[in-house]
Amino acid sequence: MNFLRTSLMVTLIGVSSLMAKPTIAILATGGTIAGSGTSELKSSYSAGAVTVDKLLAAVPAINDMATIKGEQISSIGSQEMNNQVWLKLAKRVNELLAQPDIDGVVITHGTDTVEETSYFLDLTVKSKKPVVFVAAMRSSTSMSADGPMNLFNAVNVAINKETTGKGVVVVMNDEIHSAREVTKVNTSSVNAFASPNSGKIGTVYYGNVEYYMQPTRKHTVASEFDVSKLEDLPRVDIVYAHPNDTDVMVKAAVSAGAKAIVHAGMGNGNPFPLTQDALADAVKKGVVVARSSRVGSGSTTLEGEVDDAKYGFITTTTLNPQKARVLLMLGLTKTSDKKALQKMFLEY
Numbered sequence: 102m103n104f105l106r107t108s109l110m111v112t113l114i115g116v117s118s119l120m121a122k123p124t125i126a127i128l129a130t131g132g133t134i135a136g137s138g139t140s141e142l143k144s145s146y147s148a149g150a151v152t153v154d155k156l157l158a159a160v161p162a163i164n165d166m167a168t169i170k171g172e173q174i175s176s177i178g179s180q181e182m183n184n185q186v187w188l189k190l191a192k193r194v195n196e197l198l199a200q201p202d203i204d205g206v207v208i209t210h211g212t213d214t215v216e217e218t219s220y221f222l223d224l225t226v227k228s229k230k231p232v233v234f235v236a237a238m239r240s241s242t243s244m245s246a247d248g249p250m251n252l253f254n255a256v257n258v259a260i261n262k263e264t265t266g267k268g269v270v271v272v273m274n275d276e277i278h279s280a281r282e283v284t285k286v287n288t289s290s291v292n293a294f295a296s297p298n299s300g301k302i303g304t305v306y307y308g309n310v311e312y313y314m315q316p317t318r319k320h321t322v323a324s325e326f327d328v329s330k331l332e333d334l335p336r337v338d339i340v341y342a343h344p345n346d347t348d349v350m351v352k353a354a355v356s357a358g359a360k361a362i363v364h365a366g367m368g369n370g371n372p373f374p375l376t377q378d379a380l381a382d383a384v385k386k387g388v389v390v391a392r393s394s395r396v397g398s399g400s401t402t403l404e405g406e407v408d409d410a411k412y413g414f415i416t417t418t419t420l421n422p423q424k425a426r427v428l429l430m431l432g433l434t435k436t437s438d439k440k441a442l443q444k445m446f447l448e449y
């Protein structure tokens with residue numbers, strides 16, 4: 102009799118744990134998804150004006166799928182994103198994902214720099230659990246706001262078993278992108294994101310998730326970067342190339358104390374000759390110079406038109422300048438050895 106009662110209880114516990122909803126932490130940082138304007142037909146608004154509770158209240162359906170725990174990290178337009186918020190966010194996500202009762206994290210963010218913040222977390226989160234960034238191009242008060250459906254889709258991606266181990270992903274406009282690859286490609290359209298080198302890794306349509314690609318570079322648990330004890334990050338500046346360029350921006354970066362410069366070169370990462378000399382001088386002063394490209398896709402190849410060995414440059418391979426900056430900031434917390442940093446650009 103006792104045996105029967107015990108086995109019945111075990112079965113009931115088993116069934117109820119099978120039916121238990123996953124718990125998802127939603128961390129809000131601001132952005133247009135939390136933007137508020139005075140008219141649903143005007144494009145002007147203030148980013149980050151809506152609190153996490155209001156954001157969640159706009160999508161009640163997510164409570165049927167998961168137990169939701171909202172948290173406000175910051176309330177800024179992502180053009181105001183900075184080292185402090187990056188570190189706070191990465192530390193908090195690691196803390197939450199270490200808890201057995203948290204199954205995944207969704208982060209609401211602005212679109213302007215979501216490609217950088219998501220890549221920063223891709224390199225610093227120490228968990229295989231889902232981490233999903235979501236944003237919007239239309240403010241919460243706009244007609245046909247895209248935020249609610251994007252958030253609904255993001256929670257569906259976060260509770261989907263297949264998201265485990267994929268690294269940090271970004272959900273926008275029914276698409277799932279890997280944080281390493283995704284970039285903003287349009288200033289105003291709801292279809293503002295693409296992964297030019299690899300394509301999206303999946304789709305999410307009214308909550309139905311389909312994956313068909315797997316990120317191959319090192320991320321999350323395979324990454325060597327640890328922010329748990331960091332208070333700040335090394336300064337890395339980006340210098341954008343153009344015909345008839347000068348040495349002014351490179352010199353300004355060096356005298357401002359940049360530890361590294363990412364050069365957004367022309368074509369396959371080519372600097373203007375005068376700028377190239379200034380970059381070579383920067384290397385002699387101990388500044389790391391990484392050649393990226395302003396083109397937006399493709400790799401700055403190890404053996405292109407620039408003799409990297411002669412000038413002491415490294416290349417960022419397929420990372421665009423703003424993502425290369427993120428990897429360099431973290432790389433410099435480990436080493437300033439150029440060979441070691443070049444290796445990171447081939448692995449991450």
Ligand SMILES: NC(=O)C[C@H](N)C(=O)O
Nearest residue numbers: 132133178179211212213
């Ligand atoms: N669509 C957006 O989210 C743009 C806004 N400036 C932001 O990045 O916060």
